[in-house]
Amino acid sequence: MSSENNVVSFSGGKDSTALLLMMLEKGIPVHSAVFFDTGWEFPLMCEHIDRLEKYTGLKIQRVKPKTPFPVLMMEREIVSREVRVEKIGPAPPPQELDYDDGDDFRFDYECWELDPFEYKKTKIGEVYRIGYGWPSPLRRWCTREKVGAIDAYIKRIESAVSCIGYAADEAHRTQKKTLQKKAAAGFKYRFPLIEWGVDEAAALSICKSHGFDWGGLYEHFHRVSCFCCPLQRIGDLRTLRRHYPLLWETMLEWDERITLNPGKHNGFKDHVTVRDFEARFAEEDRFLKLPLAVNE
Ligand code: SF4
Incomplete structure (x- = not known):
């Protein structure tokens, strides 16, 4: 040394x-x-x-x-470098009244049952969270x-x-x-x-x-x-x-x-x-x- x-x-x-x-x-x-x-x-x-x-x-x-x-932990705006799809919480079930046709409602309802969540899509360059x-x-x-x-x-x-x-x-x-x-x-x-x-x-x-x-x-x-x-x-x-x-x-x-x-x-x-x-x-x-x- x-x-x-x-x-x-x-x-x-x-x-x-x-x-x-x-x-x-x-x-x-x-x-x-x-x-x-x-x-x-x-x-x-x-x-x-x-x-x-x-x-x-x-x-x-x-x-x-x-x-x-x-x-960095609590305040920085974090910008997305890719298209991101994040689950943001439970989605409300589809409303039958919004549909004219009963078949469509059944289809939507089945989809909701398979995946009852709401998603948020973020584009490249958009802020997707605050703080790391x-x-x-x-x-x-x-x-x-x-x-x-x-x-x-x-x-x-x-x-x-x-x-x-x-x-x-x-x-x-x-x-x-x-x-x-x-x-x-x-x-x-x-x-x-x-x-x-x-x-x-x-x-x-x-x-x-x-x-x-x-x-x-x-x-x-x-x-x-x-x-x-x-x-x-x-x-x-x-x-x-x-x-x-x-x-x-x-x-x-x-x-x-x-x-x-x-x-x-x-x-x-x-x-x-x-x-x-x-x-x-x-x-x-x-x-x-x-x-x-x-x-x-
Ligand atoms: S991992 Fe991060 S928080 Fe943990 S000791 Fe290292 S620098 Fe500190």
């Missing part, structure tokens, strides 16, 4: 923090550390990044989306923005080598098709934690040994990313609601706005809305508070 410009892809989490600390400790030159600021970070994560900058003396380069994520809505495994528009912004930053640096903090116990992540495609297109990568055999647990210990504890975030979560990420586990959502109620409130507000927007919405996670989760968790809390039945 000598003649090239090492750029640390910094997420703020334990692995990339350990990577940065170890590179500095080993005297490996670091050109810069780049962090994509989604605006959806835990406030404790933002505090951690500020602390790390002071501790290392290294300015972490923050890149931001061109358009703030809440605007919550990201999902098939529509990770947030990741697309993030990768695009970080790639643009790295491309500006001569002989850049992107140093990624995948831990030794997640080496499979290096096989991602997107990474392989970009490597074929000339991007250079290095995975120093894997080279050094540092797994996730060791990465966290290294950070703690330097006094970083993220204000307890890792006591609540195994992985820390955007607080409102729909790809997180349901258990993490429950934890978020319990320990970070203000962030949960924000998610509830956004969820409502998304649902009220025109266009098709797939909910927050597998067609379940944040408000559905709220009802479920509140019911769980209520159940836990019930007095235990005592057999006398």
Whole structure:
């Protein structure tokens, strides 16, 4: 790692923090550390990044989306690039009175019985929804923005080598098709934690040994990313609601706005809305508070 410009892809989490600390400790030159600021970070994560900058003396380069994520998610007009036909809801049954001929009505009625839904057709160039809505495994528009912004930053640096903090116990992540495609297109990568055999647990210990504890975030979560990420586990959502109620409130507000927007919405996670989760968790809390039945 000598003649090239090492750029640390910094997420703020334990692995990339350990990577940065170890590179500095080993005297490996670091050109810069780049962090994509989604605006959806835990406030404790933002505090951690500020602390790390002071501790290392290294300015972490923050890149931001061109358009703030809440605007993309809830306000942007999304224009159709193809003719789209979307089911918009149940269609009323055909009215017999509208027909002179009983046979026609029967035909319409049979068609309606086979497919009792109404459809909306959108032409190319027409707005078909407002806001991308919550990201999902098939529509990770947030990741697309993030990768695009970080790639643009790295491309500006001569002989850049992107140093990624995948831990030794997640080496499979290096096989991602997107990474392989970009490597074929000339991007250079290095995975120093894997080279050094540092797994996730060791990465966290290294950070703690330097006094970083993220204000307890890792006591609540195994992985820390955007607080409102729909790809997180349901258990993490429950934890978020319990320990970070203000962030949960924000998610509830956004969820409502998304649902009220025109266009098709797939909910927050597998067609379940944040408000559905709220009802479920509140019911769980209520159940836990019930007095235990005592057999006398
Ligand atoms: S953590 Fe989730 S919400 Fe944040 S950028 Fe990644 S996929 Fe999107």
